[in-house]
Amino acid sequence: MNLHLLRGHDLRPPSRSTSVTPVAVPETPNSSQNGTTAEPVRKKALAFPVGPETREFYRRFYPDATKTEWNDWRWQLRTRVRTLAELDRIFVLSDDERSAVGHHSGSLPVGITPYYASLMGREDANEPLRRTHVMVGEEYVRLPGEEDDPLSEDHDTVVPGLVHRYPDRVLFLTTGTCSTYCRYCTRSRLVGNPGGEYQFNVRNWDKAFDYLEQHKEVRDVLLSGGDPLTIGDDKLDYLLGRLRRIKHIEFVRIGTKAPVVMPQRVTKDLVKMLKKHHPLWMSIHFTHPTELTPEVTESTARLADAGIPLGSQTVLLKDINDNAATMKTLVHGLLKRRVKPYYLYQCDPIKGSGHFRTSVDAGIEIIRSLRGHTTGYATPMFVIDAPGGGGKILMAPDSVVGRDGDDLLIRNFEGKVYRYPDPQGTLGRETVPLAAE
Numbered sequence: 001m002n003l004h005l006l007r008g009h010d011l012r013p014p015s016r017s018t019s020v021t022p023v024a025v026p027e028t029p030n031s032s033q034n035g036t037t038a039e040p041v042r043k044k045a046l047a048f049p050v051g052p053e054t055r056e057f058y059r060r061f062y063p064d065a066t067k068t069e070w071n072d073w074r075w076q077l078r079t080r081v082r083t084l085a086e087l088d089r090i091f092v093l094s095d096d097e098r099s100a101v102g103h104h105s106g107s108l109p110v111g112i113t114p115y116y117a118s119l120m121g122r123e124d125a126n127e128p129l130r131r132t133h134v135m136v137g138e139e140y141v142r143l144p145g146e147e148d149d150p151l152s153e154d155h156d157t158v159v160p161g162l163v164h165r166y167p168d169r170v171l172f173l174t175t176g177t178c179s180t181y182c183r184y185c186t187r188s189r190l191v192g193n194p195g196g197e198y199q200f201n202v203r204n205w206d207k208a209f210d211y212l213e214q215h216k217e218v219r220d221v222l223l224s225g226g227d228p229l230t231i232g233d234d235k236l237d238y239l240l241g242r243l244r245r246i247k248h249i250e251f252v253r254i255g256t257k258a259p260v261v262m263p264q265r266v267t268k269d270l271v272k273m274l275k276k277h278h279p280l281w282m283s284i285h286f287t288h289p290t291e292l293t294p295e296v297t298e299s300t301a302r303l304a305d306a307g308i309p310l311g312s313q314t315v316l317l318k319d320i321n322d323n324a325a326t327m328k329t330l331v332h333g334l335l336k337r338r339v340k341p342y343y344l345y346q347c348d349p350i351k352g353s354g355h356f357r358t359s360v361d362a363g364i365e366i367i368r369s370l371r372g373h374t375t376g377y378a379t380p381m382f383v384i385d386a387p388g389g390g391g392k393i394l395m396a397p398d399s400v401v402g403r404d405g406d407d408l409l410i411r412n413f414e415g416k417v418y419r420y421p422d423p424q425g426t427l428g429r430e431t432v433p434l435a436a437e
């Protein structure tokens with residue numbers, strides 16, 4: 001066993017792609033370990049890689065940015081693409097995109113980190129990642145069944161930013177800021193609106209801490225938002241430490257997209273701080289295999305090496321990731337990066353999301369194409385978060401065919417039916433028995 005890895009002195013994973021040359025730049029001017037001057041080899045080990053296409057992009061569109069700036073998450077956040085003019089500078093916009101962006105006001109603005117923009121199709125308006133972040137006219141069409149708050153989170157909000165729906169766990173909305181704004185966001189009503197969204201402030205956090213101290217049934221806190229990793233290390237450290245001091249809270253999770261859209265956020269200082277607050281888990285929002293870059297290999301490796309169990313959350317999106325081949329490439333790539341594909345979500349019916357939503361059948365078919373056909377760890381749970389606050393409901397291909405006397409008849413991944421002796425069981429009684437093969 002490699003003890004220096006265990007001590008966290010080298011955050012790089014054991015093996016790397018050799019096709020990408022890391023840019024040998026420290027993340028920050030003070031990135032040396034333990035306050036000592038790092039030797040050249042050490043600096044190289046801590047450098048963040050820059051993929052070849054991304055490097056070409058940033059030299060073309062951000063020629064004045066230094067490598068240090070590009071690899072600084074604060075620069076990425078500050079320099080987000082926010083306006084029609086900035087979009088126009090980088091992308092060949094369609095008339096529809098230009099008009100939709102021009103008409104936008106309120107929450108969920110355009111916001112794309114330069115790094116994430118580098119992964120998008122510049123000329124193709126139908127490129128998957130671009131579709132998820134650049135608005136189009138369909139976003140202004142509200143279809144029947146669509147709501148501003150489809151999961152009724154506001155109804156279950158007990159103090160500002162704290163949603164208590166399930167008995168033993170809460171959702172803690174830490175901030176209204178994200179590093180990028182996804183056009184299908186469930187919290188589109190809350191995020192990115194400088195005029196009225198839920199904003200970080202210590203007073204609100206204090207109300208949440210008071211509530212949590214009084215509610216001893218809460219053992220699990222999910223930090224979300226907005227994106228908690230847009231908060232600086234010191235405030236995040238305070239928040240986690242404060243939660244850790246509440247004895248009945250056993251478990252804290254962070255829901256984030258930052259390691260994917262702003263992987264530079266995963267600095268050695270961040271992981272060092274997070275390690276103090278175990279048990280800490282992380283759910284990372286992935287959408288498409290294009291996101292599996294050398295930068296993301298690095299950010300997930302740093303988190304995994306810090307002992308943080310990683311799971312993915314993916315929203316099923318029409319003509320973006322709603323086919324078996326794309327999803328299989330994604331889940332295999334996640335496993336290679338030590339991220340367990342955890343949830344595949346049916347897209348929530350927020351207003352203006354009709355062009356993103358598939359039929360539920362499409363999700364079931366994807367699960368059918370994965371289960372049994374590939375590693376069990378690679379198959380996420382396909383869920384619908386029930387509109388109206390019903391919580392997550394697992395959707396799965398039917399495996400129970402029926403019952404024949406004492407035998408339960410069950411279907412395998414190839415569609416073949418088998419018998420399982422189950423004399424005390426009742427499952428399958430109500431279905432019409434079929435002959436087993």
Ligand code: SF4
Pocket residue numbers: 177178179180181182184185186187188191225226227257285
């Ligand atoms: S990162 Fe998450 S919270 Fe932020 S816009 Fe995307 S889906 Fe919404």
